[in-house]
Amino acid sequence: MRTIGLKLFLVGQGAFGQEARDNLTALEELFPDYQFDVDVIDVLENPERAVEDRVIATPTLIKYTPLPVCRIVGDLSDRERVISALGLRVRENSNADGG
Amino acid sequence: MSDEGNKRLELEKLPSGIEGLDQICQGGLPKGRSTLVSGTAGSGKTVLAAQFLKAGLENWGEKGVLVSFEERPQDMIRNVTAFGWSFQGSVDAGDIAIIDATPVAGEVIVEAGRYDLAALMARIEYVVSQTGATRVAIDAISALFPQFSDHQIVRQELQRVVNGLRELGVTTIITMEREAEDGQIARFGVEEFVTDNVLLLRNRLEAEKRRRTVEVLKFRGTAHHKGEFPFTIDEQEGITIIPLSAMELVQRSSETRISSGVRELDVMCGGGMFRDSIVLVSGATGTGKTLMVTEFMKAAFENGERCIMFAFEESRDQLIRNARSWGVDFEEAIEKGHLRLICNYPESKGLEDHLIQIKREIDDFKPSRMAVDSLSALERVSTLKSFREFVIGITSFVKLREMAGMFTNTTAMLMGGESVTETHISTITDSIVLLRYVELHGEMHRGITVLKMRGSWHDKYIREYLVTESGMAIKEAFQGVSGILAGNPVYSYRDESTQLKQMFDAEGEG
Numbered sequence: 001m002r003t004i005g006l007k008l009f010l011v012g013q014g015a016f017g018q019e020a021r022d023n024l025t026a027l028e029e030l031f032p033d034y035q036f037d038v039d040v041i042d043v044l045e046n047p048e049r050a051v052e053d054r055v056i057a058t059p060t061l062i063k064y065t066p067l068p069v070c071r072i073v074g075d076l077s078d079r080e081r082v083i084s085a086l087g088l089r090v091r092e093n094s095n096a097d098g099g
Numbered sequence: 100m101s102d103e104g105n106k107r108l109e110l111e112k113l114p115s116g117i118e119g120l121d122q123i124c125q126g127g128l129p130k131g132r133s134t135l136v137s138g139t140a141g142s143g144k145t146v147l148a149a150q151f152l153k154a155g156l157e158n159w160g161e162k163g164v165l166v167s168f169e170e171r172p173q174d175m176i177r178n179v180t181a182f183g184w185s186f187q188g189s190v191d192a193g194d195i196a197i198i199d200a201t202p203v204a205g206e207v208i209v210e211a212g213r214y215d216l217a218a219l220m221a222r223i224e225y226v227v228s229q230t231g232a233t234r235v236a237i238d239a240i241s242a243l244f245p246q247f248s249d250h251q252i253v254r255q256e257l258q259r260v261v262n263g264l265r266e267l268g269v270t271t272i273i274t275m276e277r278e279a280e281d282g283q284i285a286r287f288g289v290e291e292f293v294t295d296n297v298l299l300l301r302n303r304l305e306a307e308k309r310r311r312t313v314e315v316l317k318f319r320g321t322a323h324h325k326g327e328f329p330f331t332i333d334e335q336e337g338i339t340i341i342p343l344s345a346m347e348l349v350q351r352s353s354e355t356r357i358s359s360g361v362r363e364l365d366v367m368c369g370g371g372m373f374r375d376s377i378v379l380v381s382g383a384t385g386t387g388k389t390l391m392v393t394e395f396m397k398a399a400f401e402n403g404e405r406c407i408m409f410a411f412e413e414s415r416d417q418l419i420r421n422a423r424s425w426g427v428d429f430e431e432a433i434e435k436g437h438l439r440l441i442c443n444y445p446e447s448k449g450l451e452d453h454l455i456q457i458k459r460e461i462d463d464f465k466p467s468r469m470a471v472d473s474l475s476a477l478e479r480v481s482t483l484k485s486f487r488e489f490v491i492g493i494t495s496f497v498k499l500r501e502m503a504g505m506f507t508n509t510t511a512m513l514m515g516g517e518s519v520t521e522t523h524i525s526t527i528t529d530s531i532v533l534l535r536y537v538e539l540h541g542e543m544h545r546g547i548t549v550l551k552m553r554g555s556w557h558d559k560y561i562r563e564y565l566v567t568e569s570g571m572a573i574k575e576a577f578q579g580v581s582g583i584l585a586g587n588p589v590y591s592y593r594d595e596s597t598q599l600k601q602m603f604d605a606e607g608e609g
Contacts, residue, residue: 009218011215011217011218011221014215014217015213015215016212016213016214016215019212019213020212023212043217043218043221043222044217044221047221047222047224047225048225050218050221050222050225051198051222051225051226054199054200054201054203055218055222056200056216056218056219056222056243056246057214057215057216057218057219057247058214058215058216058217058218059214060214060218068205068206068207069203069205069206070206070207070209071203071206071207071208071209072208072209072210072211073208073209073210073211073214073247074210074211074212074213074214075211075212075213075214076211076212077211077212077213078210078211078212079211081209081210081211082209082211085207085209085211
């Protein structure tokens with residue numbers, strides 16, 4: 001089980017916030033080998049958190065572990081990009097099975 | 100009634116506190132609105148933005164928020180500290196907050212889907228309410244665009260930020276980079292949104308000198324002065340705008356007469372110069388212009404008054420030596436604190452900077468008289484337009500401070516003729532004294548005449564004068580000669596016997 005530390009900044013009632021959350025949940029289901037440690041932050045309720053991480057756009061997903069830190073902007077609807085940016089891989093043995 | 104109605108329609112303005120800006124904006128920036136400041140790289144946008152916050156805090160205790168898209172807060176603080184502004188202190192005291200909106204170094208940003216900039220607005224709103232700020236400066240939003248692929252979204256989101264700031268009731272300056280001095284107002288089509296108020300900063304190369312100007316392109320629903328106004332950026336004050344054509348002729352006019360330092364010249368002027376008037380002394384090289392300035396200074400410091408001289412042709416040592424040869428001790432006057440000599444090469448800086456220096460020295464020293472020797476040296480290093488602006492600027496300043504001023508002008512022709520300086524400033528100065536070489540019977544003589552003396556009778560003769568060990572000595576009027584000013588004297592003796600008699604008389608004297 002590999003843990004991925006994530007912060008998801010969004011506007012709770014915003015148009016893209018719910019979509020980002022849904023897309024992230026779908027991703028979790030797709031990669032059961034990973035432990036997604038997600039901290040969801042509503043920038044309107046906790047703007048100081050956005051200050052801390054210098055967030056400008058919403059939604060923003062920050063992967064802080066494992067390194068390197070990576071920042072994904074958008075509602076995560078472009079799944080391929082999210083997977084490659086987070087460096088998610090299908091389990092080794094299933095890879096071997098496929099090959 | 101209708102006046103009051105108009106006033107109500109007219110947007111309220113917030114004085115920026117930046118010298119000269121409020122004059123050209125007729126009161127300040129539209130209060131509670133955003134003003135776009137656009138200019139090419141190095142045009143002074145960031146300085147203006149930072150100064151807007153600093154001036155608000157210093158003058159009215161207004162707190163400010165700086166949103167930086169281009170420079171890290173520590174770089175920003177370091178840069179403005181170069182202007183002697185203790186930004187760090189204001190930040191520590193909680194009077195100015197900096198929002199770091201720069202991308203995080205080394206972090207990869209991936210776009211995956213749709214987004215907005217709600218977090219940016221949330222941060223601004225949060226920091227503004229935390230500090231209680233009434234002023235916001237956003238520097239430089241152009242740096243935001245390369246971070247995102249869809250510029251349309253960024254534009255649209257910035258419009259939301261501008262609307263949000265308006266709801267917060269803060270007065271905002273937004274800087275934006277421009278690609279060239281002419282053409283599009285700002286990059287990335289930004290002028291399409293914050294279009295209500297636009298200031299343009301320009302930085303052109305003219306006659307090998309940088310000429311900075313600011314123009315109020317538009318203020319929606321409120322008045323402002325039109326056209327470009329020169330400004331300077333220096334380490335002491337940051338931006339100083341010279342609001343030339345916006346200057347008003349409000350100087351009081353004094354009836355008090357003061358001495359020019361030469362008794363006979365005072366008589367020729369009908370009893371001396373007016374206390375707050377400006378005299379232009381014009382003549383060819385070697386006619387005695389610097390001597391007149393020296394006499395003018397001496398008349399002040401001998402009375403215990405302070406005077407200041409800006410020299411652009413001679414060094415300090417040369418001036419002191421010259422004065423000594425005319426029996427005037429400059430060194431003693433300087434030691435006593437009655438005289439200040441400022442010597443500069445005209446080429447050392449642009450005219451705008453010279454003007455700022457002159458103003459500062461005057462406000463620091465508070466003299467009752469000032470002299471510039473010579474204006475024509477400055478004319479050499481500038482364009483005609485800059486020169487004219489400079490002369491208007493210095494003249495109105497001298498009058499505002501109710502000082503007496505003497506400017507010298509070197510004419511190109513030995514015997515007569517006029518120079519650009521004369522044509523350009525003769526209408527601005529109150530009095531004009533001409534010094535001319537006069538050739539009489541194969542000898543060079545010097546002639547002086549008062550060409551103009553505003554508000555007073557003056558002597559209409561052309562008189563001979565001598566430069567002696569004790570200064571200037573003005574003699575009788577030239578008799579029987581005409582055409583001196585034109586540079587070709589014509590003798591008009593009544594008969595030969597008069598001429599012969601005069602020649603023998605002259606010999607007898609010698």
